[in-house]
Structure formats: C-alpha cells, structure tokens
Amino acid sequence: MLPSLLNYLKSPRCTADEIFPDLSAANRGLPAITSAPCTHGEGCTLCADGCPTKAIELPTDEKPEVALDLGKCVGCGHCMRVCPTKTIVTSRSTRTAVKRREDLVLRAGRPTLNVDAAHSPFKQSVVVRYVSTGDNATDLEVAACTNPIFDASRFGIHFTASPRFADVLLVAGPAPLAMQEPLCQTLHAMGQPRVIIAVGAQAISGGMFCGGYANANGVSSVLQPDVWVPGNPPHPWMILHGLLLAMGHPLALHT
Amino acid sequence: MNTQPGVFTGALKMDEVPIMQLRARLKSEIGDGNRLGLLTAADGADGHQLLTLIIQTQSGGVSLLNSPLPHDAVSYASLTPDLPQAHWFEREIADLWGIRPVGHPRLKSLVMHDSYPTDLFPLAEHVTAATARKRSRRAPYRFTVVQGNGVFEVPVGPVHAGIIEPGHFRFSCLGEVIENLEIRLGFVHRGLEERLTRCDWRMMNYLVEAASSDTAAANATAHAFAMENLCSVPAAPDVRKMRYACIEIERAACHIGDLVGICTDLGFGAGGTAFSALRGDVLGVAELLTGTRFMTSVIVPFAHKYMPAKPLLIEATRRLRTCSSQLRSILPLLLNNGAAIERMEGMGDIKTSLARDFGLVGPAGRASGIAYDVRKVIAQPEYEQVEWQPPTYFEGDVFARTRVRAEEAIVAMELAADMVSRITSSHEPDSSPATLPANSVGVGIVEAWRGELIHLVMTDSHGRVSRYKIKDPSFNNWTALSIAVRGRLLSDFPLCNKSFGLSYSGTDL
Ligand code: SF4
Ligand code: SF4
Numbered sequence: 001m002l003p004s005l006l007n008y009l010k011s012p013r014c015t016a017d018e019i020f021p022d023l024s025a026a027n028r029g030l031p032a033i034t035s036a037p038c039t040h041g042e043g044c045t046l047c048a049d050g051c052p053t054k055a056i057e058l059p060t061d062e063k064p065e066v067a068l069d070l071g072k073c074v075g076c077g078h079c080m081r082v083c084p085t086k087t088i089v090t091s092r093s094t095r096t097a098v099k100r101r102e103d104l105v106l107r108a109g110r111p112t113l114n115v116d117a118a119h120s121p122f123k124q125s126v127v128v129r130y131v132s133t134g135d136n137a138t139d140l141e142v143a144a145c146t147n148p149i150f151d152a153s154r155f156g157i158h159f160t161a162s163p164r165f166a167d168v169l170l171v172a173g174p175a176p177l178a179m180q181e182p183l184c185q186t187l188h189a190m191g192q193p194r195v196i197i198a199v200g201a202q203a204i205s206g207g208m209f210c211g212g213y214a215n216a217n218g219v220s221s222v223l224q225p226d227v228w229v230p231g232n233p234p235h236p237w238m239i240l241h242g243l244l245l246a247m248g249h250p251l252a253l254h255t
Numbered sequence: 256m257n258t259q260p261g262v263f264t265g266a267l268k269m270d271e272v273p274i275m276q277l278r279a280r281l282k283s284e285i286g287d288g289n290r291l292g293l294l295t296a297a298d299g300a301d302g303h304q305l306l307t308l309i310i311q312t313q314s315g316g317v318s319l320l321n322s323p324l325p326h327d328a329v330s331y332a333s334l335t336p337d338l339p340q341a342h343w344f345e346r347e348i349a350d351l352w353g354i355r356p357v358g359h360p361r362l363k364s365l366v367m368h369d370s371y372p373t374d375l376f377p378l379a380e381h382v383t384a385a386t387a388r389k390r391s392r393r394a395p396y397r398f399t400v401v402q403g404n405g406v407f408e409v410p411v412g413p414v415h416a417g418i419i420e421p422g423h424f425r426f427s428c429l430g431e432v433i434e435n436l437e438i439r440l441g442f443v444h445r446g447l448e449e450r451l452t453r454c455d456w457r458m459m460n461y462l463v464e465a466a467s468s469d470t471a472a473a474n475a476t477a478h479a480f481a482m483e484n485l486c487s488v489p490a491a492p493d494v495r496k497m498r499y500a501c502i503e504i505e506r507a508a509c510h511i512g513d514l515v516g517i518c519t520d521l522g523f524g525a526g527g528t529a530f531s532a533l534r535g536d537v538l539g540v541a542e543l544l545t546g547t548r549f550m551t552s553v554i555v556p557f558a559h560k561y562m563p564a565k566p567l568l569i570e571a572t573r574r575l576r577t578c579s580s581q582l583r584s585i586l587p588l589l590l591n592n593g594a595a596i597e598r599m600e601g602m603g604d605i606k607t608s609l610a611r612d613f614g615l616v617g618p619a620g621r622a623s624g625i626a627y628d629v630r631k632v633i634a635q636p637e638y639e640q641v642e643w644q645p646p647t648y649f650e651g652d653v654f655a656r657t658r659v660r661a662e663e664a665i666v667a668m669e670l671a672a673d674m675v676s677r678i679t680s681s682h683e684p685d686s687s688p689a690t691l692p693a694n695s696v697g698v699g700i701v702e703a704w705r706g707e708l709i710h711l712v713m714t715d716s717h718g719r720v721s722r723y724k725i726k727d728p729s730f731n732n733w734t735a736l737s738i739a740v741r742g743r744l745l746s747d748f749p750l751c752n753k754s755f756g757l758s759y760s761g762t763d764l
Contacts, residue, residue: 028546134443137468
C-alpha cells in the first residue's frame, strides 16, 4: 500500500494537455496529396507500383488527378517516400476521421480531410461498445484511449460492456463472415439514436484481407458506418478524433 | 535433412515418411524431447499430403517430414491419441482440407464456422472428383454437454465485455465452480493462408503483419527468415539486429501492457496507471526506430526499410535502458504486494507434465517448468552478447506467469538496447531476388512475445507460393487455459485468462 502511494505521489502527471497534437516527427504518418503536378504523364508509376492495397489510382484522361484512398491505406509509407514530385507527401495530423466514406479519397482538388459540422445526436457524453473483429493492434490503441495519457473520460467518453447502454458502436477489424452475425446482433441490442464508427483500414476496407473466401472486406459489408477513422492501426488520438467527431464536439471540428 | 532456420544454412529438404509410419516416428521423436513444431497439410502432385515440422531441442535444427496420403484418400489414422498436442492441428486440417483424422477423440470444427458452406474446404485445391465424393460435409458445431444435478451453462462471447478480441467461452458450472470450459474460436478466421498464396510475394509481409497485428514485428521477422531460407539468401548482420531488437521491444511493450490488464483484473488501479504510462514510453521507442508504434512495414525479406540514423539509435538505446530501470523500480508495486499475491498464488496452475503433453510454449510454458525458448535453442549470435537466461518457474500459476512476463520484459529491453547499440550503419541493404526458386521450402522460427512462432513457405514448380502456414504460439496454449480454470471460481477466470494473454486472431488466421 505504502509503496504504491509513494509512487503515485512521486510520478508526474502524464495526461497529455495538447489535444490532437501532430504525431511525433519520428512517426511515418499517413499520406496526403498536394497540388504539385504529378508526372504520371511522363511515365511515372512509382507510388501505385509499390502500394500493397492498391489504394492509389493514377491519373487517367477522364480523371486527371491522382486519387489516394485512405480507407485502403495501411500506412506503409512507400508512396510518400518515392514520389519524386511531392504530389504525395506525409501528413502527421491526428484529425483524420471523416463522416462520409468518399471523403477518405484524397485528390489534388481535395487535398485535406473534410470535417463537416453536421449535427450529432450526442453532445456532452457518449457510451461506447467496442467490437473487435480481428485486428488486435487496434484493440490495443482503443484500450490506450482510456489510459491516463489520452484519458478518454475527460471528454465524456466511456466504454461499456453492454450494448444496451451504448450510444456508439466502435468496430475494428475486417468483419469476417463468422463475426458478421454477432456484429449485427450487437447493433440491434443498442437503443436509438446510435452511431457506428469504423476504426482502422481493416474495418474500412478489409485492408490486405479484402477479396478472400472469408468475406473479410470491412464493416460496411454488414453495417453502415457514420464515421470513418483511417490508419493501420490508427493512433489513439485519431480514434479519439473519430469519437469526438461522432459527438459533434467542437474540438473535433476545427482543423 | 536438418537445418537451422532463422540462421542461414542453405536449402531445406523434406524427408518422406509414409503416413503409416508417421505416428510411430512422431511418438519417438517427441519422446526423445524434440518438439512438434507444426502439423499441417498441403496439396502434392498426387493428392493431399501431411507436413510435420519437428524441432530438435538439443541441436537447434529442424526436420520437415512429408507424408503423402494414398491417391484420392481423405482420411488417415489420427495422431492425437498418442500425441495430445496434435489435437488442434488435426481439427484445423479437417476444417481447411476436409481430411479426416480417424480416431480423433474430439473432432469438431476449429476455424470454419457454421456460417460457411459445409462443403467448403478452402485450402484443398487439387481435388479430384473421387476425392470430392469421399469427403464428408463439415458437421454443425456441438458443444460438450456436462450433465449432473445442478450443472448449468454460462455462455460468454463472442463479443466480450472488455476491449479485446472475440471468441466464445462455454462454462459448465456447479454453483460458482467451473466444471468444464469449452473454448470456441474461429470468429476472426479471415482466410489468411489463402490470401497469402494469392498476393504478390513482395507484398506478403504486409499480410503476415496483420495475422495477429499486436505481434507485427515477430510475424514479419519469421516471414522474412522463411523467405530468406527459401531463397538461400542470408540477411545482413545489421538487418538481423534490427529485426531482433524490434521483437524484443514488442515483447516488452506487450508484457507491460498485460501487466496493466492484470492490475485491472485485480482491481489495483494505481499499479495499472504506472504500467500503462511506461508502456507508452516503450511504444515511443518503437516509433522512434521504425516510424510506427507497432513497428509495421519495416521488417521485410532480404532488406530492412527505414533504417534509422546513428543519433536515433543512440537515443533509442538510452531510452530503452531508462524504461528497463523504471520497470525494475515499479515492479515491486505488483510483485511484492500482499493483496495481489494472494489472488495470484496457486491460481490457475498447470503442472509440468501437462504442459509437456500439450506442448506449451512461451511464458506459459516457462512458468510451468518448460524452459524451451527459441532464442536459446536456435543459435542466434545477436542474443549471445548479453548474459541472460529465460526466467523459469515450476508453480505454473498466475503468479508464476506474471513473474515470467515481468522479468522477460526487463531482459527484453536490455537485449534490445544492446542490439540497437551495435548497429553500425544506416545503409538499407537490399538483396531481393527477381524470382523465387521452384519446388522449394523455407522455415522461419522466432520467439515472439507469446512464444514459439513458425512460418513455413512452399513454392510450386513455377516458383509461386503454393502453401504458407503460420503457427502462432497461442495455438499451443489455449487448451491449457481451459484446463487451468477447472475447479476454480467463475470470477477468477478473467485473471487466469489475462495471465495467459493469448491471441484469437493468431489462432484463427
Ligand atoms: S502509404 Fe498507404 S497509400 Fe501509400 S503506398 Fe503505402 S498503403 Fe499505399
Ligand atoms: S509517384 Fe508521384 S509523380 Fe509518380 S505517379 Fe505517383 S503521384 Fe505521380
């Protein structure tokens, strides 16, 4: 008892004061698209050639700009590293959640993520039921949101075991066949109003699993998410951004 | 032929052992103290074949046995009656190939749920009409029913109360006491092994990192060694140091993370807070060295991506040493805490004999007197620069598992600091071959934080990956969890479960 108390008093406060700080300079971040012209016309295909999830669509005659789907991106860093023209660069922002799936597709005309202030049924507080469907790194990052560093409860975010009490269904992992029914049952046990958040590239698109016999193609094969959090796994700040965005919280809305 | 995986020694060859002799051969090998690394199936030229990987715990070599089934055959005599540790392997083979182990004491599906078509055996590709006719459909899953006056069932999951993976636990209880626990997994079966044979071999590393994404570094390393073993291309010394350092950092972060969980399950909030802040620091080192908290996309076959510059290596070494001494100073909060010890001591114990029969690996094995540690058995010079021994206890209870994991976390950070400090250049070597060799096989074995992790890769006559098998350490340990809680109170289950800290997705694949 005494040593615990002493340690408790001795340790400095570890809760992060800055809300949604950029990722550390060492972090590889996620790709972003600038307005610098792409030289695909002269034959460059470097970014798309090395993208493991085919997240990058090179320009065509009909669509003259590169498009990068953050919902498929596993954050390998390849495209940001090889792009000679700085059309694809690194973004270390942690305000990455969006409310429409198509907003995750970055283009030169729409280089940054679009956070709209559409209304939310919740304001001060939400209770979250988390369901993992096969991405345990994201489980750890969601759990980290509740630790004293990120301290989700100061934003009025609480996790619950029972879907009956939950406002938010937070889903990670690619939602393979055997988890699809439990996922739907969890949703149906929740009251109204409710919000669904897909967290991580695997939940959004299946990531590398997409296309197999297990139908692990992402949450949207069975549910319609209201908020999408990219990243593989997303940083705890990115997950908190998704939750605060679902709440319509002012902190999530400024970019 | 024997060879040392993980350490480049040239091409690995398969020994053919007739299926009729396999049982006797395995019985004598395991009786001599060798380990059943994995048992799986593959398609051969003339039908299905069983593949067995044996690890020689004395010499550190491995042998790979190939046992073709007779033409069109879809059954063989089960190995489980002689070798209890084969029981889940055989269930997995039955699920994915439709090959029946005749005489298996408890044959039921493991990863293929009732939501899949009952005639879908996803990995059996070269199936003749005759084989298809002989295969029986997968039977619907039935839980074992425990009968008796006052026995009732408590179903838990697949969606669990905490922020963890899905799986189903069926407790049969008499009052508060657990009489039997049946663990039903497979909820996160994502068809990983099939995906691996479909994707470009240069992209496989991204997929194996997601096998159990909390073990990305160890999976990527086992994959890299397997691919290098396949191609007979050795990894550069700095690359090897970096890979092993990542595995050690992963080990420290995950063990400390589970100490948080154990504190939470004990209702010891102050301890949990101290450990979770430290876990954040360790992840910060991972981020510094690799660019992500989970060390993804850097460990690749034949190379290492984003090799950090010298000042970062020095900084990482310093921070790892600080974290390690900090863990030393806060550990007594948990390990010398009378109230905590009272809950952990004698709880959920697994005897050495049982641990041996079921082939337990990793910290759970070492807490039950099985000293086996890949880092000691398979010679790896990177691990020989620092004097260390894997902690081993004999009690096999929650307290022993907790101590093993805590002590391993300290050693892991010291080993990682040593390896990082020895990296000499930030040059990124790349020795990727243009194509993979045909009809070859490669094995990579590492000690992941949960224990022995094995990757096996095979190519066909065109040099395409035709079979890829991952054996996650959890695969060996789940049965021990269900035995450890027998006769215990239902309310003690979460603590027992956390002390094992097993992976659902690594098992389900
Ligand atoms: S960072 Fe994302 S978009 Fe870029 S290559 Fe990697 S996975 Fe593809
Ligand atoms: S790497 Fe850059 S320049 Fe080349 S195609 Fe991609 S976006 Fe265009």
